[in-house]
Amino acid sequence: MRPLTEAETRSVFEKLGKYIGENIQLLVDRPDGTYCFRLHRDRVYYISEKLLKVAASVPRDNLVSLGTCFGKFTKTQKFRLSVTALDFLAPYAKFKVWVKPGSEQSFLYGNHVLKSGLGRITENTAQYQGVVVYSMADIPLGFGVAAKSTQECRKVDPMAIVVFHQADVGEYVRNEDTLT
Amino acid sequence: MAAVRVEEVLAAADEQEAEKRRSVTVEKELELEFDLGNLLALDRNPPPAAGLRGAGPRREALLRALARDNAQLLVARLWELPAERAGGAGGPLVAQLPEPTFRLPREKPPPRPRPPTRWEQFARLKGIRRRKKTSLVWDEQAKEWRRRWGYQRAGGDPARAWVAEVPEGADPEEDQFARLRREKRERVARNELNRLRNLARAHRAAATIPAAPLHPTGHQSREELGHVARVARVSTASLGRFQPRLPKEPAEPPSRSGGRKRRFEPLLGNLAAERSRQLEMLRDMGSKKPVLDITRAVNKQLRQEEAEAAAAKGKKKQSQRGKRGRRQQRVGRSGKKSGARRQQQRPASSSTGGGKRKKA
Numbered sequence: 279m280r281p282l283t284e285a286e287t288r289s290v291f292e293k294l295g296k297y298i299g300e301n302i303q304l305l306v307d308r309p310d311g312t313y314c315f316r317l318h319r320d321r322v323y324y325i326s327e328k329l330l331k332v333a334a335s336v337p338r339d340n341l342v343s344l345g346t347c348f349g350k351f352t353k354t355q356k357f358r359l360s361v362t363a364l365d366f367l368a369p370y371a372k373f374k375v376w377v378k379p380g381s382e383q384s385f386l387y388g389n390h391v392l393k394s395g396l397g398r399i400t401e402n403t404a405q406y407q408g409v410v411v412y413s414m415a416d417i418p419l420g421f422g423v424a425a426k427s428t429q430e431c432r433k434v435d436p437m438a439i440v441v442f443h444q445a446d447v448g449e450y451v452r453n454e455d456t457l458t
Numbered sequence: 459m460a461a462v463r464v465e466e467v468l469a470a471a472d473e474q475e476a477e478k479r480r481s482v483t484v485e486k487e488l489e490l491e492f493d494l495g496n497l498l499a500l501d502r503n504p505p506p507a508a509g510l511r512g513a514g515p516r517r518e519a520l521l522r523a524l525a526r527d528n529a530q531l532l533v534a535r536l537w538e539l540p541a542e543r544a545g546g547a548g549g550p551l552v553a554q555l556p557e558p559t560f561r562l563p564r565e566k567p568p569p570r571p572r573p574p575t576r577w578e579q580f581a582r583l584k585g586i587r588r589r590k591k592t593s594l595v596w597d598e599q600a601k602e603w604r605r606r607w608g609y610q611r612a613g614g615d616p617a618r619a620w621v622a623e624v625p626e627g628a629d630p631e632e633d634q635f636a637r638l639r640r641e642k643r644e645r646v647a648r649n650e651l652n653r654l655r656n657l658a659r660a661h662r663a664a665a666t667i668p669a670a671p672l673h674p675t676g677h678q679s680r681e682e683l684g685h686v687a688r689v690a691r692v693s694t695a696s697l698g699r700f701q702p703r704l705p706k707e708p709a710e711p712p713s714r715s716g717g718r719k720r721r722f723e724p725l726l727g728n729l730a731a732e733r734s735r736q737l738e739m740l741r742d743m744g745s746k747k748p749v750l751d752i753t754r755a756v757n758k759q760l761r762q763e764e765a766e767a768a769a770a771k772g773k774k775k776q777s778q779r780g781k782r783g784r785r786q787q788r789v790g791r792s793g794k795k796s797g798a799r800r801q802q803q804r805p806a807s808s809s810t811g812g813g814k815r816k817k818a
Contacts, residue, residue, distance in 0.1 A: 281723045281732065284739070291740060300744055306736045312729050327729055334725055 279318040279333070279341065289357045290315065290322055290348070294367075296408035297359075297421060301370035318343075321350040321458060322357070324366065343458040361420060361445035362457060364410075368418035371410035373400045375424070375441050382413050385420065386448035391441035393434055403428045409441060420446030482534070484527040492535050495558030499532040573663045575656040 282290065294302050305313070305324070312327040318341060325333070325345025333344040346366065349359040377385055381395025397414055405427045411419045423442045431440050450457065491500040506520060539553040574582065594603040595612040604612040622634035665682065672678060672686055692698040703709065723732070
């Protein structure tokens, strides 16, 4: 377990910034405690200082997970955000997409969101912008990337993909073994 | 009067003679030590103490006089050596110098011991030592002592071996002589490869030691140039921190351990400092975003022009077709051109078909 290097921190913040913009400051600088990012076995964990001090006493081989896993670094040092970060992305998301009840299940199985399943979308969403996907009852389901900008969404045909799937809460069941 | 003049002349002549001799004779307390083979003269006389202190022309004059005297003595000794005319009668007079006795220090540093080869490392690990082999071996066939290898070796000349048995389990069609030759060639090649590898390893180990001068242009390797460039960058007063970089050169943070092992921040270091550093990084990242996105502005402009052109064309056609034409027009328009050009449509510019979208 070690702190992130500057390059790693930069790539993590860039990725997070795609979804929550400048609200990362609220994650870094919290009024209710000191929280920090730590790297353990290529995975980035967001953890409070109190918990970090306790986790520091666990041997490296025996430590499985700590705090909240935000994502992992791939072999080529690219940062990949995972669904376990959803709890921290959802309240600060800048661009949101609401999905109709009929195609909620489709999204939770890992499929992309089609235009026919699109309920609402934040105005001024640019193409390829990171978005957080909600159900119509405002429950965060996951996040993805907008395949079309808001204006294009209006004109495109119903079978076109509007949001690329990146992570969803169904992964908690599907990828139970690999999530840490 | 003439006698007086003669005396004066003689005195002047004597004076000149004494002057000449004075310039040639030098008096010293201690004799100098000479090594004529190196053209070396060692003066162990104590220097005139008062004169050499302090700078100034007086010191210069004293030193010059000292040097002149010692050089005079050395040259006088050289003239005593046996000399001959080099190159026949008209050539220059050459003295034959004796062997030098003074041992000069090395000009270049001594050669570094080469690193052990893979076999040497293994042997040292296992404790294998060289066994001295006898140079002659008893040859039963010839009933005499023959050498182990080479001319008239003990086992007979392998080139003249007229039988090569097919070993068990081998293909009967295979040519055994060819096999033996091939295997020998492979052994030789493997040996050569290992030798070159050991050589390369030694060379690489030597190359990592810094302060090696550059090879001439054309013989420089990429690693050598990179290494020298790195050393040159760091050899400034600020240790290379403010050196400008080439356009594509990657920015390297300074590694205090000299590039051997990666060092990370401590796990539970100063968390407040870490937080402030991260906030500063966020501020930098945020400030770098351009306020005016050029491509977006250009696209917007293009879209506007397109929309105006389309509106003008549509109006012309509408006036011709009427109400039905307008409806057909609207349905047909789909976002086929949507792509890189139309990133964000203004609500007023395009006809927003269907109120299915609620603006969040």
